[in-house]
Amino acid sequence: MLITMLASGTRGDTQPYIALGIELKKLGLDVRISASESYRELVESYGFDYAPIRGDVTKIIESGVVKEADNPFKFFSSLKNDDLMDLMVDAQEDQHKACEGADAIVYHPxxxxxxxxxxxxxxPSILASPFPMVPTNEYPAIIFYDKIRLGKLSNKLTHLIFEKGFWKMANSGFKRYWKEKNGELPKGFTNPYPKQRTKNNPTIVSLSPSVFPVPKDWPNHVYSFGYWFIEDQSDYQPSQExxxxxxxxxAPIYVGFGSVGDKKRAKESTKMVLKALNGTGKRAIINAGGGMEQRQNTKDVFFVKSVPHEWLFPYMSAVVHHGGAGTTAASIRSGVPQVIIPFGNDQFAWGRRIKELGVGAKAIPxxxxxxxxxxxxxxxxxTASVQKKAKQLGKKVKSERGAKKAAELVLETIKNYQS
Incomplete structure (x- = not known):
């Protein structure tokens, strides 16, 4: 039985699908993961059938084609670009090819x-979202989360706006591809997200109910079991240095601004971070990837590239990062406090939520x-209180085993569909 998973976006978007795929393989299923060419080596290192999506997502984002959006309405226009549209059409063709022979499709929004x-x-299709993708009146949609609060009706309205806007972004490349291939759009071509709330077509959110409680007004067949982590990091061996x-x-401080940080400001950012660290007297590990400059190691500062967060973060006393969903989740699971430096999209939401939970400092844009x-x-x-709360939340999140429970639901969905 073959499951095709369609990942979309950066490493932080792709890695949860690898975690889910590992658990699916344990249940005896074959797994194919379609992801950017940037992550071929990562996907294949876990033994999956890899289906490429043309284009290096890291280079695409670094080129400035995709604009980071620091407010909700910029978010909806951040992908309007002819060159990007061509790449999106190519991606549709590649992902369509990846679905050949599949018995079920798990896909990113x-x-x-x-x-x-x-x-x-x-x-069956399973919508696998890294953020809440279902309307609720209990809290605002992710890109509105750090904005002014106006009550339950307003909260639900933000979700409807987000859902409609996200669908508009997601369908543009698909519409052009499908028309070019088939001459017309598929029957019943409407927003699929609301249709992914049935027994045969569920939605699973890769999110901890300890971080965002499951809303009481979510419909049936929408699930949030916990984050999807690659649980076993025993194969990773750090360098001797x-x-x-x-x-x-x-225990040092970790500082990193994601795989696609602003390279133009790397020198300035590194200088600022080193000055801040000097003011605290803390040792540090700096990710010299996105947005940070590679420099010579010293007795107090060590520069790294591509060290698994799940392995590294438990050794830290705090994590300073950009607020990507994946990095935030790994930090929470590790039981260490956070400082989030958001610069676009959903990062502001994670910054606010971390402060609300008491497991980190107030975000600094x-x-x-x-x-x-x-x-x-x-x-x-x-401070002792923040360290204690972070440790307590980390234990809860670590015990949830979200990827395992999500994999079991995927298998159950397929069996129900075939019966």
Whole structure:
């Protein structure tokens, strides 16, 4: 039995599907993952059948084609670009090819082709979202979460706006591809998200109910079991230099701004971070990938690239990062406090939620970041109450085993569909 999973976006978007795929394989299912060419090696390293999506997503984002959006309405226009549209059409073709022979399709909200291909083939589709994708009156939609609150009716309205806007973004490349291939759009071509709330076509959110409680007004067949983590990191072996650094003193601070941070500001950002760290007296590990400059290691600062967060973060005393959903989740699971420096999209929501949960400092928008503000935030994370709350939440999240439960639901969905 073959499951095709359509990932969409950066490493933070792709890695949860790998975690889910590992659990599906444990249940005896074959798994194919369609993801950007940037992540071929990552996907294949876990033994999956890899289906490429043309284009290196890291280089695409670094090129400036995709604009980071610091308010909800910029978010909906951030992908309007002719060059990007061509890439999106190519991606549709690649993902369609990846669905050949599948018995079920698991897809990211940005890969709505998965719903229509599953319907065409007569197989189940599972919407697998890294953020809440179902309207509720209990809290605002993710891109409105850090904005003014106006009550339950307003909360639900933000979800409807988000759902409609996200569908508009997701369907543009699909419509052009499908028309070019078939001459017309598929029958019943409407927003698929509301249709993914049935026994045969459920929605699963890769999110911890300890971080965002499951809303009482969510319909049946929408599930939030917990984050999807790659549980076993025993195969990872750090370099001897990193191992020695970790054991040479107090637990360091991690600083990293994601796989696609602003390379143009790398020198400035690194200088600012080092100044802040100097003001706290803390040792640090700096991710020299997105938005941070590679420099010579010192006795107090060690530069890394591509170290698994799930392995590294438990050794830290705090994590400073951009607020990507995946990095936020890994930080929470590790039981260490956070400082989020958001610069676009859903990052502001995670920044606010971390503060609300008491497991981190108040977020500092990238435009407002200074060495002094960062130093103050780091010092806040070292207080006993914040450290205690972060550790308690980490234990809860770690015990949830969200990927395992999601995989069991996928298998149950397929069996129900075939019976």
């Amino acid at each position: 940005g890969s709505t082709l998965g719903y229509f291909v599953a319907k065409e083939k007569g197989i 990193l191992h020695q650094f970790l054991n040479a003193g107090d 990238r435009k407002e970041l200074t060495a002094e503000k960062l130093a103050d935030a780091i010092r806040f994370t070292q």
